Each structure stands twice: as structure tokens, then as C-alpha cells.
Amino acid sequence: MAHHLEASRNSCALHGALQLFEAIDGVVPVIHSTSGCGVQHYLGVTRLSGGNDTFGSPPVSSSNIKQKHVVFGGGSRLREQLKNTVKVVQGDLYAIVTGCSTEMVGDDIPAMAKEGRDQEWPVIYTNTPGFGGDVHHGYHLAVKALIEQLPDIVKSQEKIPSGLINIWGIIPNQDPFWRGNLQEVGRLLEGIGLVPNLLLGSGQNVASWQRVPGALLNLVISPWGEFPARLLEERYATPSITFEGVPVGTAASILLRRLTEQLELDPIRTEAFITREELRLNQQFARLVDTYYRAGFQREFALVGESAQVIGIGEFLVKSFGLLPRTLVITDNPSESIREALDSRLTTILPGYHTDVLFSEDKSEIADVVRAGEPGIILGSSLEHCLALELGVPFLALSFPLFDRIVLERAYAGYRGAAVLLEDLGSAMIAGSKYINEAS
Amino acid sequence: MSPLRAKAPRSREKRLDTLGAWFGPVSIASKEFASDEIAQRIRTFAQSSNDDLLYALRILSGIRNSVTIIHGPRGCAAAGLYHTATGSNTRWVVTNLDERDTIMGADGKLRKSILALYYRYHPSVVFIVGNPVIAINNDDIQSVVEELHEELELPIVPVYVTGFSSQNAVSGYDTALHSLLKYLSGNNASTKKNETINLLSVAEHPLDRKEALNLLALIGLELNIIPDDSTIELFRSAVAAKASIPLCPDASEYLGLILQEKYGVPLIKVSRPVGVKGTGRWLKSIAAFLGKESVTEELHTRKAAETARQLGDFSLKGIKVYISLSSANAFSVLELVEELGGEVNGLTITHLDRLHIPYLDELTTRSPSLQIHVSDGQAFEEVSILRKLSPDLYLGDSTHLGQVARLGIPVISLESFALVGYSGVVRLVRCIKTALANGSYELSLAKVSSPYHEAWFRRSHNWHIKREVK
Numbered sequence: 001m002a003h004h005l006e007a008s009r010n011s012c013a014l015h016g017a018l019q020l021f022e023a024i025d026g027v028v029p030v031i032h033s034t035s036g037c038g039v040q041h042y043l044g045v046t047r048l049s050g051g052n053d054t055f056g057s058p059p060v061s062s063s064n065i066k067q068k069h070v071v072f073g074g075g076s077r078l079r080e081q082l083k084n085t086v087k088v089v090q091g092d093l094y095a096i097v098t099g100c101s102t103e104m105v106g107d108d109i110p111a112m113a114k115e116g117r118d119q120e121w122p123v124i125y126t127n128t129p130g131f132g133g134d135v136h137h138g139y140h141l142a143v144k145a146l147i148e149q150l151p152d153i154v155k156s157q158e159k160i161p162s163g164l165i166n167i168w169g170i171i172p173n174q175d176p177f178w179r180g181n182l183q184e185v186g187r188l189l190e191g192i193g194l195v196p197n198l199l200l201g202s203g204q205n206v207a208s209w210q211r212v213p214g215a216l217l218n219l220v221i222s223p224w225g226e227f228p229a230r231l232l233e234e235r236y237a238t239p240s241i242t243f244e245g246v247p248v249g250t251a252a253s254i255l256l257r258r259l260t261e262q263l264e265l266d267p268i269r270t271e272a273f274i275t276r277e278e279l280r281l282n283q284q285f286a287r288l289v290d291t292y293y294r295a296g297f298q299r300e301f302a303l304v305g306e307s308a309q310v311i312g313i314g315e316f317l318v319k320s321f322g323l324l325p326r327t328l329v330i331t332d333n334p335s336e337s338i339r340e341a342l343d344s345r346l347t348t349i350l351p352g353y354h355t356d357v358l359f360s361e362d363k364s365e366i367a368d369v370v371r372a373g374e375p376g377i378i379l380g381s382s383l384e385h386c387l388a389l390e391l392g393v394p395f396l397a398l399s400f401p402l403f404d405r406i407v408l409e410r411a412y413a414g415y416r417g418a419a420v421l422l423e424d425l426g427s428a429m430i431a432g433s434k435y436i437n438e439a440s
Numbered sequence: 441m442s443p444l445r446a447k448a449p450r451s452r453e454k455r456l457d458t459l460g461a462w463f464g465p466v467s468i469a470s471k472e473f474a475s476d477e478i479a480q481r482i483r484t485f486a487q488s489s490n491d492d493l494l495y496a497l498r499i500l501s502g503i504r505n506s507v508t509i510i511h512g513p514r515g516c517a518a519a520g521l522y523h524t525a526t527g528s529n530t531r532w533v534v535t536n537l538d539e540r541d542t543i544m545g546a547d548g549k550l551r552k553s554i555l556a557l558y559y560r561y562h563p564s565v566v567f568i569v570g571n572p573v574i575a576i577n578n579d580d581i582q583s584v585v586e587e588l589h590e591e592l593e594l595p596i597v598p599v600y601v602t603g604f605s606s607q608n609a610v611s612g613y614d615t616a617l618h619s620l621l622k623y624l625s626g627n628n629a630s631t632k633k634n635e636t637i638n639l640l641s642v643a644e645h646p647l648d649r650k651e652a653l654n655l656l657a658l659i660g661l662e663l664n665i666i667p668d669d670s671t672i673e674l675f676r677s678a679v680a681a682k683a684s685i686p687l688c689p690d691a692s693e694y695l696g697l698i699l700q701e702k703y704g705v706p707l708i709k710v711s712r713p714v715g716v717k718g719t720g721r722w723l724k725s726i727a728a729f730l731g732k733e734s735v736t737e738e739l740h741t742r743k744a745a746e747t748a749r750q751l752g753d754f755s756l757k758g759i760k761v762y763i764s765l766s767s768a769n770a771f772s773v774l775e776l777v778e779e780l781g782g783e784v785n786g787l788t789i790t791h792l793d794r795l796h797i798p799y800l801d802e803l804t805t806r807s808p809s810l811q812i813h814v815s816d817g818q819a820f821e822e823v824s825i826l827r828k829l830s831p832d833l834y835l836g837d838s839t840h841l842g843q844v845a846r847l848g849i850p851v852i853s854l855e856s857f858a859l860v861g862y863s864g865v866v867r868l869v870r871c872i873k874t875a876l877a878n879g880s881y882e883l884s885l886a887k888v889s890s891p892y893h894e895a896w897f898r899r900s901h902n903w904h905i906k907r908e909v910k
Binding site: 012014031033035056060064066070080085130364383 | 605893
């Protein structure tokens with residue numbers, strides 16, 4: 001039985017599906033639920049991720065069911081809404097998503113989607129009641145709907161480029177840096193001669209998703225990417241590589257070497273790329289050395305975020321930047337088996353040093369553990385900001401919800417992202433130290 | 441029978457014939473509301489809009505030292521996260537109902553949550569908020585509330601919003617306020633009146649409350665402000681107040697009504713204190729009730745002159761303004777725009793009902809062809825209207841300002857804007873000057889394509905609004 005949650009940052013399955021669909025150009029979600037579900041998504045997700053306003057409004061189509069639909073069923077209302085959505089809203093693909101109310105009433109969503117397809121409208125559907133799970137579950141459901149239903153709807157004649165790699169596991173908004181991170185991972189792949197299929201963000205559209213079955217490999221960069229990779233392995237026998245976190249800094253080198261080995265790419269080309277990128281990053285490290293020591297950057301930190309962020313950013317800060325991982329909090333509810341693996345990987349992240357690892361999405365539980373660790377800096381969501389003020393330590397907002405900064409293209413992934421992270425982290429420490437000096 | 445006996449009040453459409461969808465000239469609206477029977481409208485294409493749950497949360501976010509438990513699936517608390525971000529008095533908790541709970545019921549889970557939160561935070565009140573899942577399952581909140589209320593000697597207030605039983609989100613204010621009065625204000629009218637006046641402030645900007653408070657202090661009033669930023673004690677003292685005056689006659693209508701009907705606290709009916717004239721009218725109506733006309737007249741004359749001096753030679757002459765706001769606010773801002781010399785060329789309001797008849801009648805005598813669009817969140821209709829009217833300035837508080845700005849129209853967001861009183865006028869004018877001085881951002885936005893088909897814009901604006909067939 002699930003526990004109650006204070007200020008949960010993982011919203012619900014419907015909202016997760018909406019986040020995915022809104023991140024694909026030309027996909028129009030059609031919400032079949034009560035009128036407030038889309039507004040909850042806009043207020044509680046879109047507005048809290050610093051610059052992700054796809055439509056300039058909440059999702060643009062919603063059946064807004066009322067009492068009579070709850071009593072007599074809402075199927076006919078959905079039929080009418082779908083028909084008119086196709087007429088009013090431009091789109092290449094219409095994706096029906098449902099809420100708790102219509103699922104409890106038992107509306108036959110597959111039948112409604114089929115009716116639409118019989119009219120030759122490009123319609124897919126997924127049942128996404130909020131009682132079924134959180135945003136991550138919603139991401140799974142939406143990806144599954146696209147993988148399973150898209151091939152039957154729009155036939156692709158397009159030639160698949162060779163060396164195409166699908167990237168899985170970055171959830172729009174749940175990783176506030178999703179756009180930039182995907183682009184940087186794409187740049188890394190291009191650097192060793194591969195063709196990235198980013199699937200989400202500007203310029204990524206239904207055609208991108210049509211190329212999914214033809215990919216050479218599925219690259220998984222968070223626990224949430226394992227499910228689509230498995231699905232594609234079953235359907236198309238596509239192999240996959242799992243890299244549990246967003247690769248930050250030299251972790252990118254490890255990823256690129258693994259890809260080179262598994263796909264039998266030219267190792268000389270790969271090493272040349274890695275050397276160039278690492279040289280550049282090392283120069284960045286060297287540039288801030290004076291400030292690093294003078295302002296006392298080396299200290300214990302607490303990091304609160306999704307597992308892919310905590311692994312990627314945490315390991316970078318520990319293994320390349322000399323910081324001490326006091327408390328690591330993973331907020332995205334990974335499954336029991338992944339939890340165990342993460343726990344043993346992260347508690348020993350710095351040999352000989354004790355790191356507290358907590359799995360929680362409850363604001364007060366997180367605050368208790370972070371506070372007890374007495375960190376010298378907090379990296380987390382904007383919800384942790386007041387905790388940093390309370391402890392009088394510097395703060396960097398980098399996980400969802402992110403309501404005190406704007407993120408459009410910024411990335412913390414890869415070599416370039418690592419340098420950006422150092423800029424942001426360093427700026428926070430300098431501002432923090434000044435603040436503390438003035439206060440004392 | 442006490443009006444607070446029921447679990448929840450009747451919806452606004454049942455009490456006041458409230459419409460959530462309508463389009464046409466103000467003269468026709470006035471005529472329609474002169475008749476006894478008003479046909480409900482529905483939409484055959486719709487976009488997300490607020491519901492009673494969201495409006496109830498707005499109220500609860502203002503109650504100090506409280507815990508709000510949304511007894512439902514996790515997504516129903518998403519807006520709570522937003523309130524946390526923007527400054528909220530309450531702590532937001534969701535019981536996180538899963539599929540099994542929706543079948544087996546979850547009162548055990550609710551009980552456990554209340555107990556855990558009580559022992560952790562010792563709040564002075566706990567709110568339990570309904571939602572579609574609880575409403576459809578008819579989960580038994582009431583017995584948990586009664587049991588734990590006795591056991592913990594703690595006020596536990598159930599708020600029976602559903603997300604679907606009213607067409608109009610504003611009903612959610614009523615449902616929340618119904619419960620607040622029912623559980624916090626006691627059963628009877630107070631025998632001993634105190635000297636305070638209730639300022640009814642429902643989901644208002646903190647600076648608006650401050651402005652009202654400062655003005656009323658100047659005429660020597662002591663205020664009891666509910667429900668924004670209030671405590672449960674203030675709900676107790678509210679029933680002993682001399683009178684109530686609303687900051688918005690729409691949002692606090694039910695609160696004022698029940699305080700008057702059940703507790704005998706007279707309600708002063710007046711439109712919002714927005715604009716110089718509107719603020720003067722608001723002050724004078726309370727002054728008349730208390731017999732403080734002369735001091736108020738003097739205050740208004742002084743403040744009006746001061747405001748005029750601050751505005752200098754500013755004028756909106758020749759500027760066409762479109763207004764899209766919650767209803768009573770929209771009518772007040774219309775008056776303000778006209779006061780500043782501008783012309784309002786269209787109006788979108790969240791709902792229209794019998795409370796608005798005076799505005800409709802008055803406008804009919806002056807500008808009978810003024811278009812009124814009734815909609816909450818229906819951006820596709822508004823964009824269609826705006827393309828036709830092409831106003832020079834848009835004043836709105838909706839969640840779809842982004843679509844409006846993409847039309848290249850300068851936009852001012854009034855969602856979180858202190859508009860009340862004389863200082864509100866000065867603040868708005870400053871904002872208008874800024875918006876009209878440089879429209880380059882809107883021009884950049886205009887290069888992003890609209891989500892809608894061109895074919896939609898060739899339809900009539902009210903193509904998808906139909907009379908409801910019962």
C-alpha cells in the first residue's frame with residue numbers, strides 16, 4: 001500500500017504521458033477526463049520546469065466530462081471531442097490519454113481510437129489514470145503506445161540512416177535539462193560516427209518515432225529507458241546498451257568506448273574525439289583552480305534528484321571535482337531491484353567515505369535526511385531552496401520542480417554539460433560564500 | 441433548516457443559472473437573463489479549464505497552520521506543488537490512492553495519514569479534499585472525520601469537491617467556504633457583536649488586501665480578514681462582526697450570503713474596489729453603512745487627486761483593449777480602462793450569471809453591441825475572436841496568455857497583479873506604458889505558428905457552443 005506524500009514531485013501517469021507527447025512536434029494529446037486534469041498538469045508540471053510551454057497554454061484538447069458522463073458513460077463525449085479536435089487543432093498524430101474518472105466509469109477507449117482510425121485520422125491511445133502510477137509510469141505508457149500503435153497508422157517509406165541510435169530514459173521536464181542533455185548526448189554520438197535519434201525536443205516529430213524500429217541500437221540512459229528497450233528487443237530484436245545515468249564529464253568517455261566496442265566502430269576515431277573533448281574539459285578545470293581553492297569549493301554536498309541525475313552529476317562531482325557525497329536522495333521511485341543496485345553503487349561512490357542514500361519523494365522526509373547530514377552545499381529541486389537558506393549553505397536548483405530558474409537549451413550532460421555545471425555550481429558557491437561573509 | 445446542513449452547497453448553475461459557455465452582444469445577454477429560464481450551454485470541442493477542486497485548493501492554500509490532505513490519486517495534488525512554489529500557508533499532502541484503493545476504498549489510509557500528520561506538525565486544522573475518484577466511489581470520508589475529530593480534539597474539515605459536478609470552477613469557492621463556516625464558525629449566530637468588519641478576500645493578491653486594509657484603517661475600521669491568509673480563529677470571530685464587505689462580489693458571494701443568512705452579519709453588496717471611481721464607490725458603501733460618509737468623502741477626494749497627479753497626462757485614448765478575466769473583475773477593469781480613456785472592444789469572462797445582471801443592464805444602455813464571450817480556458821475561441829478584433833492591448837489572467845501573445849498583441853498578465861485601490865490604478869498604468877512602449881517580444885512570438893487549423897478561424901466563434909439537450 002502506497003504511503004501518503006507531502007509535496008510530491010512525481011505527479012501522475014496522465015501528466016507523464018502528456019509530458020512525453022507535448023515534447024514531440026506535431027503530436028496533439030486529447031485528454032479524456034475531468035476539466036481540471038490538464039490545468040493541474042499546466043500548474044503543477046509545465047509551470048514548474050522553467051520554460052517548457054509547448055502550446056502557450058495547457059494541453060489543447062480535453063473532453064471535460066461532467067456529472068452526466070460519470071453516470072451514463074463518456075464514450076460519446078470522447079467521440080465528439082476527437083472528431084472536433086482533428087478539425088480544430090493541427091497535428092500529425094492525435095494521442096488519447098485518459099484520467100481516473102473515465103477509467104473508473106469504464107469508457108471503451110480502444111474502440112473510440114479505432115473509430116477514429118476508421119475515419120483515417122492518425123489516432124493512438126493510452127490509458128493513463130493517475131491511480132495507476134506516477135509520471136514515470138506515464139512515460140512508459142506513452143512510449144509503449146507509440147511503439148506499438150504507430151506502425152499500424154502511418155506507413156513510412158523513408159530510408160533509415162545506418163548507425164541510428166534511439167535514446168531512451170530522459171523524461172521531459174522531470175529532467176529540467178532534458179532538451180539540452182539530449183542534444184549533447186546526440187553530439188557525442190555524432191562525434192564517433194553514429195546518428196542519434198533524439199525523439200524528443202525541437203525538430204523531433206512523428207517521423208523520428210517512425211524510425212525507431214530501424215535503429216541499430218537502443219541507448220538507455222536512465223532506469224526508465226529499460227522498458228522501451230526491452231519492448232523493442234522483443235518486437236524488433238534491437239540490441240541495447242544500458243548506461244544508468246546521464247553521462248557527465250569523463251563518464252561520456254566510458255559510454256563512447258562501450259558503444260565503439262559493442263558496435264565495432266573505428267576505435268581511432270573514437271579515441272581522437274575523446275582526447276579532444278577531455279583536453280578541453282581539463283582546461284576548464286584548470287581555469288577555475290584559483291577560485292576553487294580560494295573560495296573553498298571542496299566540501300560535502302547533498303544531491304536531490306532523479307536516479308539518472310544523481311548518478312551522472314554525483315559521480316562527476318565525486319570522481320572529477322573532489323567533492324564529498326554526504327547525502328544522495330533519489331526521488332523517482334525506481335523498482336526494488338534497481339534500488340538495490342543503486343544503493344550499493346552509491347553508498348560506496350567514494351571509497352572510505354560514508355554516504356547516506358535515501359529513496360524518497362516526500363518533501364519533509366527528504367529535508368530531515370539532508371539536514372541531518374549538514375552538507376556544505378545543496379543541489380536539488382527548488383523545494384530544497386528554503387532548506388539551504390535554513391542551513392545557511394549555497395544552493396543550486398537542478399532537478400524538478402524547478403521554479404526559480406529558466407532552462408531552455410542548458411545541459412549538464414556530456415563534456416560541455418560538465419563545464420556548464422561547473423559554471424553554475426561555482427557561481428552558487430561564490431554567491432553563497434559572499435552571502436555568508438556579509439551575514440557574519 | 442440551516443443552509444450549512446448539506447455536505448456541499450448547491451452549484452452556482454443551480455443557484456444562479458451560471459453559464460460557462462456563451463457568446464454574443466451584451467444586449468442579448470441582458471435580455472436572456474431577464475427571463476426566468478436560462479438554457480445551459482455545452483461545448484462540443486473543449487480545452488482544459490479550472491474545476492471546483494482547483495478553486496477550493498486556492499482557498500485552502502491561504503489558511504495558516506493547516507495541513508491539506510487531498511484524499512485521492514497523486515496527480516490531484518499537482519496544483520498543490522504550484523501553490524508551494526508561489527507561497528502557500530498550508531502543507532500539501534496527497535494520500536496517493538492506487539488502483540486497489542479505488543476498488544476497496546481507502547478510509548484506513550486516510551485515517552493513518554491524518555494521524556501521522558497530526559503528530560508530526562500539530563496543525564490547528566486539517567482539511568480533507570475530495571476529487572473525482574472519491575466522488576465516484578462515494579468513499580466514506582465523513583466517519584473518519586468525525587471519529588478523529590473526537591479522538592484528537594482537532595478540527596478536521598472535509599471539502600466535498602468532485603471535479604465534475606459543476607460546470608463552473610467558481611462553485612469550488614462555495615464548497616470550500618461552506619465547509620470552513622460549517623466546521624469552524626460554530627452553529628449559531630453570535631449574541632455578542634464585536635467592532636470588526638469582515639473583509640472577504642478570496643484568492644486575492646496580498647498587496648490588494650494590504651491596500652484595502654490601509655484604506656479602511658484611514659476611516660477607522662478594524663478588520664477581520666477571511667479566508668485569505670487567515671486562521672481558524674478568524675472564522676470564529678467572523679460571525680460576530682458588524683458587517684461584511686467583499687473585495688470581489690463573485691468569489692466571496694456565498695461566504696457573504698451565509699454570514700448574513702445564518703449568522704446575521706449584514707453583507708454590503710458592492711463591486712470591486714478597482715479604478716478610482718470603483719474604489720471610491722466601495723469605500724462610500726461601507727461608510728454609508730457605518731455613518732462615516734464625510735471622512736470617507738474627504739479621503740476619496742484626496743486620494744483621487746493624488747492618483748490623478750501620479751498619472752499625469754497618461755491616457756488610453758485611441759487604444760482598443762481586450763479584457764479576459766474572472767467575471768466581476770472583468771467588469772471592474774472595463775470601468776477602469778474607460779476611466780483611463782481607453783475603449784474596450786471585447787470581453788471574455790469565466791462565467792455569467794444572475795449576479796452580473798446589473799453590469800449587463802448598465803452596459804446595454806451604453807454599448808449594446810459589445811461582445812461578451814463566456815469561457816474558462818477556451819483559448820481556441822479567444823484566439824479566433826482576437827484575430828478578428830485585433831485589439832492594441834490584452835489584459836488577462838488566464839493560463840493561455842502565451843497563445844494570445846503569439847498573435848502579436850501586447851499582453852499584460854493580471855493573474856498575480858495587485859489591482860485594488862488607488863495604488864492599483866497607478867501600478868496598472870505603469871505596466872500599460874511598459875507594454876505599449878515595446879512590442880518586439882510579441883513580434884518574435886508571432887513567428888511561432890498557431891496550434892489551430894486556419895479552417896477553424898473561418899468558423900463562427902461560437903461554433904462549438906450548443907444549448908444543452910436535457
